[in-house]
Amino acid sequence: MTKVSFDVNGDTHQLELDTRTTLLDALREHLHLTGTKKGCDHGQCGACTVIVDGRRINSCLTLAVMHEGDEITTIEGLGAPDHLHPMQAAFVKHDGYQCGYCTPGQICSAVAVLDEVRSGIPSHVTADLTAPVRLTNAELRERMSGNICRCGAYSNIADAIGEVAGRSA
Amino acid sequence: MRFEHPATFNPIDQLKVVGHPTSRIEGPLKTTGTAPYAYERHDVVPNQAYGYIVGAAIGKGRINAIDLAAAKDAPGVLAIVTADNAGKLGKGERNAAPLLGGPEIAHYHQAVALVVAETFEQARAAAQLLRIDYSKADGKFDLAAGVDGAIAPKPSFGGPADTAVGTFASAFAAAPVQLDARYTTPDQGHAMMEPHASIAAWDGDKLTVWTSNQMIAWGAGDLAQTLGIPKDKVRLISPYIGGGFGGKLFLRADVLLAALGARAAKRPVKVALQRPLMFNNTTHRPATIQRIRIGADRDGTITAIGHESWSGNVKDGEAETAVSQTRLLYAGANRMTAMRLAALDLPEGNAMRAPGEASGMMALEIAIDELAEKLGMDPVALRIKNDTQVDPEHPERRFSQRQFVQCLNEGAARFGWSQRNPKPGQVRDGRWLVGMGVAAAFRNNLVTKSGARVRLDQQGVVTVETDMTDIGTGSYTIIAQTAAEMMGVPLEKVVVRLGDSDFPVSCGSGGQWGGNNSTAGVYAACVKLREAIAQKLGFNSDEAEFADGLVRAGNRSVPLAQAAGQDGLVAEDAIEYGDLAKTWQQSTFGAHFVEVGVDADTAEIRVRRMLAVCAAGRILNPKAARSQVIGAMTMGVGAALMEDLVVDKRHGLFINHDLASYEVPVHADIPHQDMVFLDETDPVSSPMKAKGVAELGICGVAAAVANAVHNATGIRVRDYPITLDKLIGQLPEVG
Numbered sequence: 001m002t003k004v005s006f007d008v009n010g011d012t013h014q015l016e017l018d019t020r021t022t023l024l025d026a027l028r029e030h031l032h033l034t035g036t037k038k039g040c041d042h043g044q045c046g047a048c049t050v051i052v053d054g055r056r057i058n059s060c061l062t063l064a065v066m067h068e069g070d071e072i073t074t075i076e077g078l079g080a081p082d083h084l085h086p087m088q089a090a091f092v093k094h095d096g097y098q099c100g101y102c103t104p105g106q107i108c109s110a111v112a113v114l115d116e117v118r119s120g121i122p123s124h125v126t127a128d129l130t131a132p133v134r135l136t137n138a139e140l141r142e143r144m145s146g147n148i149c150r151c152g153a154y155s156n157i158a159d160a161i162g163e164v165a166g167r168s169a
Numbered sequence: 170m171r172f173e174h175p176a177t178f179n180p181i182d183q184l185k186v187v188g189h190p191t192s193r194i195e196g197p198l199k200t201t202g203t204a205p206y207a208y209e210r211h212d213v214v215p216n217q218a219y220g221y222i223v224g225a226a227i228g229k230g231r232i233n234a235i236d237l238a239a240a241k242d243a244p245g246v247l248a249i250v251t252a253d254n255a256g257k258l259g260k261g262e263r264n265a266a267p268l269l270g271g272p273e274i275a276h277y278h279q280a281v282a283l284v285v286a287e288t289f290e291q292a293r294a295a296a297q298l299l300r301i302d303y304s305k306a307d308g309k310f311d312l313a314a315g316v317d318g319a320i321a322p323k324p325s326f327g328g329p330a331d332t333a334v335g336t337f338a339s340a341f342a343a344a345p346v347q348l349d350a351r352y353t354t355p356d357q358g359h360a361m362m363e364p365h366a367s368i369a370a371w372d373g374d375k376l377t378v379w380t381s382n383q384m385i386a387w388g389a390g391d392l393a394q395t396l397g398i399p400k401d402k403v404r405l406i407s408p409y410i411g412g413g414f415g416g417k418l419f420l421r422a423d424v425l426l427a428a429l430g431a432r433a434a435k436r437p438v439k440v441a442l443q444r445p446l447m448f449n450n451t452t453h454r455p456a457t458i459q460r461i462r463i464g465a466d467r468d469g470t471i472t473a474i475g476h477e478s479w480s481g482n483v484k485d486g487e488a489e490t491a492v493s494q495t496r497l498l499y500a501g502a503n504r505m506t507a508m509r510l511a512a513l514d515l516p517e518g519n520a521m522r523a524p525g526e527a528s529g530m531m532a533l534e535i536a537i538d539e540l541a542e543k544l545g546m547d548p549v550a551l552r553i554k555n556d557t558q559v560d561p562e563h564p565e566r567r568f569s570q571r572q573f574v575q576c577l578n579e580g581a582a583r584f585g586w587s588q589r590n591p592k593p594g595q596v597r598d599g600r601w602l603v604g605m606g607v608a609a610a611f612r613n614n615l616v617t618k619s620g621a622r623v624r625l626d627q628q629g630v631v632t633v634e635t636d637m638t639d640i641g642t643g644s645y646t647i648i649a650q651t652a653a654e655m656m657g658v659p660l661e662k663v664v665v666r667l668g669d670s671d672f673p674v675s676c677g678s679g680g681q682w683g684g685n686n687s688t689a690g691v692y693a694a695c696v697k698l699r700e701a702i703a704q705k706l707g708f709n710s711d712e713a714e715f716a717d718g719l720v721r722a723g724n725r726s727v728p729l730a731q732a733a734g735q736d737g738l739v740a741e742d743a744i745e746y747g748d749l750a751k752t753w754q755q756s757t758f759g760a761h762f763v764e765v766g767v768d769a770d771t772a773e774i775r776v777r778r779m780l781a782v783c784a785a786g787r788i789l790n791p792k793a794a795r796s797q798v799i800g801a802m803t804m805g806v807g808a809a810l811m812e813d814l815v816v817d818k819r820h821g822l823f824i825n826h827d828l829a830s831y832e833v834p835v836h837a838d839i840p841h842q843d844m845v846f847l848d849e850t851d852p853v854s855s856p857m858k859a860k861g862v863a864e865l866g867i868c869g870v871a872a873a874v875a876n877a878v879h880n881a882t883g884i885r886v887r888d889y890p891i892t893l894d895k896l897i898g899q900l901p902e903v904g
Binding site: 018020021025028029032033034035036037038039040041042044045047074075076078079080081082084088089091092093095097098099100101102103104107137138140141142144145146147148149150151152153154155156157158 | 192193195196197198199200201202203204205206208209211288289290291294359360361362363364409410411412413414441443444445640641642643792793795796797799800801802803804827828829833834835836837839840841842
């Protein structure tokens with residue numbers, strides 16, 4: 001057991017954890033923040049995406065004890081049912097989900113993607129590494145491809161993200 | 170309520186709420202992570218322990234011994250369940266292979282143990298310490314090798330093993346244009362995002378399981394049967410389900426082992442199937458080998474059509490009914506279908522989204538494209554030429570609605586089909602060879618009993634309770650729309666509670682029957698509630714109008730809240746069906762259009778455009794229904810281009826049993842999708858005049874992709890998935 005302290009959605013949490021505990025299980029099983037989903041538990045589906053110090057990660061692929069002092073944002077930190085984050089509202093409007101299980105990860109990814117683009121971080125499909133990144137259809141779809149939606153809401157998710165980004169998908 | 174005659178005008182036809190593209194009412198919960206899924210119910214029972222499943226490491230054989238000692242001594246371990254100590258177990262009516270294996274092993278990754286510990290990490294670590302001594306037996310893992318010994322399966326849900334009309338053999342032999350081709354479809358996995366998961370808690374002899382299941386009454390019944398306890402001692406609760414696609418139709422190992430683990434550990438236990446276990450532990454869509462023969466006159470008239478399919482399954486498993494659509498989709502005087510079932514020792518094959526038709530249409534709709542090519546005819550025109558408005562096997566049975574031709578024509582116009590060059594390999598866009606393909610969509614509409622309870626309280630709130638499930642289909646929303654329409658209240662005044670075996674038994678979610686039947690059950694309960702309200706107020710129930718939160722008759726008008734009184738009013742009923750499904754053939758129709766680009770050098774395939782036009786009765790919520798169809802189109806792209814559970818024939822398992830190696834479509838694979846519903850109501854289907862739509866959307870998609878690849882390259886791939894290795898050696902010479 002090891003002590004670790006980090007911020008989640010603005011609140012500081014001190015936990016004493018089995019060192020084998022993933023960040024995902026620390027959130028879900030210890031803090032009862034179950035909005036972050038476990039789809040595969042080994043980095044293949046993206047359902048567990050959270051934002052750590054401004055960057056999205058798969059929370060199943062990182063141990064909780066590695067996050068001493070980190071600032072973590074989960075889906076619960078973006079908005080709540082009575083005051084939705086614009087990305088959450090856009091997902092509702094465009095029906096960017098069906099079963100809802102990949103949805104928190106999709107939304108956390110989408111929010112972080114827009115930050116990545118603003119920050120000029122290139123992706124696999126960025127043709128010119130020196131020019132400002134533009135959120136083209138190819139960029140958006142490439143950057144979101146780590147988040148699987150088996151219900152197949154991709155076309156609607158693209159519409160939702162496009163609306164928040166101020167462009168058509 | 171018995172539904173025995175086609176529906177006439179009823180309150181649903183007002184369409185004040187029903188038929189509107191309302192956003193999902195549970196959307197704010199799902200998008201904020203506050204909708205509770207099975208494994209997340211910290212709120213329902215304290216002191217939950219963690220279970221970790223161990224799967225069999227052989228495809229067939231026996232367990233000689235399990236050494237539990239090291240695991241028992243591991244930190245935090247509370248109990249270990251195996252077949253040795255689980256007590257006598259039955260088998261659910263709908264399970265083929267037993268859910269807890271041992272000593273006999275029926276298939277790879279069949280559960281053989283559950284390790285229960287204080288924490289997940291402890292349970293997982295202890296599970297690695299089990300020492301299991303197996304005797305491996307030779308198994309049958311190769312469908313192609315099993316074809317010769319395949320037998321005619323017993324008649325099932327999907328129809329008889331053999332059907333025949335007229336004289337197929339002679340008509341085919343005499344046909345001036347003939348197609349005789351063989352197609353294969355691979356095993357496919359549901360790969361829903363939420364793993365099968367359950368929390369089980371015993372209270373004396375009563376068992377409650379919070380789980381993820383599409384069919385609550387089936388699950389509760391089969392759990393009781395497996396445990397050998399009365400069904401009324403079992404409660405299943407499943408309000409949110411992270412995808413199912415048929416994979417959660419039945420009782421699975423997570424439920425049973427959570428129950429057994431909780432009994433052994435004497436405290437609540439939670440269990441989720443590990444993702445790498447899911448593909449072999451649970452069910453899958455079985456592979457098929459199909460032969461299609463079609464004979465036609467030179468003008469395109471089909472004179473003979475025959476479809477044969479071979480599939481395999483474990484003992485007590487059924488055949489994949491891949492021929493069923495061929496009995497109904499096209500005209501032709503002489504017809505035959507045949508299904509044969511091979512005994513295999515692979516994991517259990519069972520329903521996955523549009524069982525039967527999804528696989529059958531993958532083959533049939535390439536065959537039609539091939540026939541069109543032989544005839545020198547446009548494939549849209551060939552399909553129109555062979556339309557039928559009656560069941561070809563029983564011409565006295567008409568289709569209740571069949572807008573197949575309209576779907577094809579509307580789709581062709583919208584997609585720009587006239588721009589397609591019928592000669593393959595002619596269209597270039599930079600490095601891409603570009604092609605267009607079309608396929609029919611077809612899936613039957615099934616009607617089945619469905620019940621609901623409706624309550625009106627003194628705030629004027631209408632609460633619907635039914636064991637119906639929402640697996641992403643939109644059940645919450647369309648049920649709320651139905652109740653709002655019937656009771657004359659705004660959507661905000663309706664509360665919908667689903668997925669609890671304490672609620673009236675519904676149709677559940679499967680076979681694209683959920684939307685129409687569950688809302689028809691709510692309709693029936695609301696009719697009863699309306700009568701109860703009218704009776705209480707002394708209104709003639711035939712005259713009473715429910716609108717704007719009021720009930721009116723003559724010059725009297727009473728707010729619903731007041732009508733409910735302090736105790737409220739409650740009504741329960743079910744929709745039950747008479748013979749309309751026998752006198753009419755009820756089916757849903759569509760047309761899929763796809764444009765692909767195939768890289769002229771690497772054979773990389775990209776889907777560039779997709780359009781579906783569907784006719785499926787009244788569309789209760791066009792937004793949710795459209796999502797069902799585009800989601801199905803996405804899964805169809807997976808079936809066309811990537812999905813393939815690869816059989817390791819030495820060890821008898823699907824070797825690519827995770828989401829990295831069993832590839833499903835991701836964002837980058839899917840373009841913007843277009844989808845159109847034709848205006849339709851089907852009064853034969855139910856008082857809702859709706860039909861299913863969720864499975865129609867996948868039927869034919871893969872073939873439309875395959876036909877587009879052929880149009881782009883001239884290469885005809887008959888073995889799915891269409892991967893670039895099947896193209897690259899035959900790509901046309903390009904400058």
